[in-house]
Amino acid sequence: MIIVGLVVAGGCGAVLRYLVDRSVQRRVASDFPLGILLVNLTGCLVLGVLTGAALHHGLSATWVTVAGTGLVGAYTTFSTFTYDTVRLAENDQWAFSVANVLVSVVVGVGAAAAGLALGSLA
């Protein structure tokens, strides 16, 4: 049963990432991968809240697996992040490349910590 949940949630997460990334790219014309950054940061916050709620409020393990591992796990992506970072460096856009890494990691881990705190409160 959990496999069915993961399939549906994983498919939805990937499509949601594509739609968010595309709508950001249409609004903001830049070589900086703003869409994937936004996807990853919002995903870190949401997964933090889910994990915090699971740890402190007994949110069921099945739900955490389907919504966390499935939906949010597929929504966020590491491979596009590393690929974009290399492509920016190849094109001599070093400032964008370094900023992509730093902002993703610092704000991402910060958002995850904030989410964990929020999830344990709520």
Added chain:
Amino acid sequence: MPEASADGGRQSFEAPLRITAIAVGGAAGTLCRYGVERSLAVSPGRFPWATFWVNVAGSFLLGVIVTLVTERWPPTRFVRPLAAIGFCGGFTTFSTMAVEAARLGQHGHVATAAGYVGASLVVGVLAAATGMLAARGRLLPPAGGPIPDPDDLGAFRHRPPATRSDDRGGAR
């Protein structure tokens, strides 16, 4: 949600197919990640190897696929949505890494958290770059190149050109 474009009719048919390809790839990637995380389960407070290897392997694979699609293969419509945006995107995860790092830090394993994030970044970026180079044929001999003639020993002769004409003369 039909997209406005010059080729109107085909685009409105293609967009749902692209979305479907992303969903199928994303579902497969998610199942693979779940399988790795189940089989490489790590106890709390330890280096999260499962997510690390998933992200490194996915970065390499995405580097290969996107480079093949954009630089080496004739134009394809569904390889990128299915294999890159769907599978690799769904297989790898940024949020799990961030939450694992935040939890390690909160439990006092700051060095492990920093090492985990640093190693994921460095090895992940190197994996993506290696995948891109491999797809460009810079790591291995080009797949489409001429097949070497097994009888041609030219590559093994290290003689100056002057002696070569002597060889030819001798053979005649």
